[in-house]
Amino acid sequence: MRSSPLPLAALVALASLALACRGADARRTDAPRADAARAEAPRDAASRAADDAPPAAPSADAPDGAPLPDAGDVAPDAGEPPTAFACLAAHYAGRAALGASGWALELPGGARIPYDDGRAKRTADRIASPDIEDTFALGYPTGAIAPVTDPEDDPGRVRVEPLFRATYGASEREVSSALVPVKLAGKTVRFHRRAAPALERVGARLEALLGDEPALGRFLRVLGGTFASRPIAGTERTSAHAWGIAIDIDTSQADYWRSSPKPGWRNRIPQAIVDAFEAEGFVWGGRWFHYDTMHFEYRPELFDGRCRAPRPGR
Numbered sequence: 576m577r578s579s580p581l582p583l584a585a586l587v588a589l590a591s592l593a594l595a596c597r598g599a600d601a602r603r604t605d606a607p608r609a610d611a612a613r614a615e616a617p618r619d620a621a622s623r624a625a626d627d628a629p630p631a632a633p634s635a636d637a638p639d640g641a642p643l644p645d646a647g648d649v650a651p652d653a654g655e656p657p658t659a660f661a662c663l664a665a666h667y668a669g670r671a672a673l674g675a676s677g678w679a680l681e682l683p684g685g686a687r688i689p690y691d692d693g694r695a696k697r698t699a700d701r702i703a704s705p706d707i708e709d710t711f712a713l714g715y716p717t718g719a720i721a722p723v724t725d726p727e728d729d730p731g732r733v734r735v736e737p738l739f740r741a742t743y744g745a746s747e748r749e750v751s752s753a754l755v756p757v758k759l760a761g762k763t764v765r766f767h768r769r770a771a772p773a774l775e776r777v778g779a780r781l782e783a784l785l786g787d788e789p790a791l792g793r794f795l796r797v798l799g800g801t802f803a804s805r806p807i808a809g810t811e812r813t814s815a816h817a818w819g820i821a822i823d824i825d826t827s828q829a830d831y832w833r834s835s836p837k838p839g840w841r842n843r844i845p846q847a848i849v850d851a852f853e854a855e856g857f858v859w860g861g862r863w864f865h866y867d868t869m870h871f872e873y874r875p876e877l878f879d880g881r882c883r884a885p886r887p888g889r
Contacts, residue, residue, distance in 0.1 A: 710733050752767050
């Protein structure tokens with residue numbers, strides 16, 4: 576049996592339906608590509624912006640020519656550098672640097688001194704092999720003179736020699752070339768130019784003091800000396816005199832633990848003279864158990880409120 580031909584209207588409806596289905600399939604096929612293109616567009620723009628951006632400016636914390644620590648070399652959660660670095664930077668060479676082992680003082684030549692080497696130490700260990708923290712561990716007392724009876728009590732005897740060499744000079748010739756004349760108690764002495772202004776202020780204090788109490792002049796009659804390139808007696812450690820930052824007053828009026836006829840702390844230096852030196856940043860050897868009462872040494876960091884440590888147990 577022959578089928579009847581479809582009416583024209585039905586044929587037109589079928590053709591429209593076929594075209595609509597093909598359009599929907601095309602839209603479904605192209606949608607993922609369009610979505611991918613939209614997702615890629617922001618990344619391409621960001622990449623172009625990054626490629627075209629100028630190099631980052633160097634950190635304000637890094638001096639010219641000084642490389643910043645590599646991210647892989649930095650101790651995690653290190654935070655801000657210890658406050659001791661603030662006062663050291665004011666008085667000595669070097670800068671705070673952060674590495675895998677924590678904070679350190681980086682000297683101009685690149686050598687690093689750890690802030691804390693992690694070792695438990697007695698005072699003799701701190702003196703023999705100090706880190707930066709050891710410098711401040713004992714604090715420094717001022718005020719009324721008192722006998723020192725604790726063998727661990729030697730505040731100001733810890734010296735980080737690489738730091739002193741970087742600041743004052745690495746050789747006798749280098750230090751000697753930095754010495755300048757300073758008037759003190761009617762005499763002229765040679766002192767390192769970095770410490771000379773402080774000694775000049777001590778001289779002014781002593782001049783006023785002697786005007787009021789002339790009898791104190793016997794402690795300053797013959798000065799024991801300033802610059803002398805030598806080790807500390809009985810040791811291989813460098814004396815502060817070798818950097819031109821220490822002065823011995825009249826040795827005939829002083830006491831020294833190595834040459835004392837009796838054990839135990841002794842002193843004859845008056846409070847007023849000690850005060851004149853300490854007021855300008857000089858530590859006094861009479862504050863030590865291993866006393867050296869003629870000795871005054873320029874150590875401004877131990878009087879700087881930014882890093883002055885409290886006296887342990889005091």
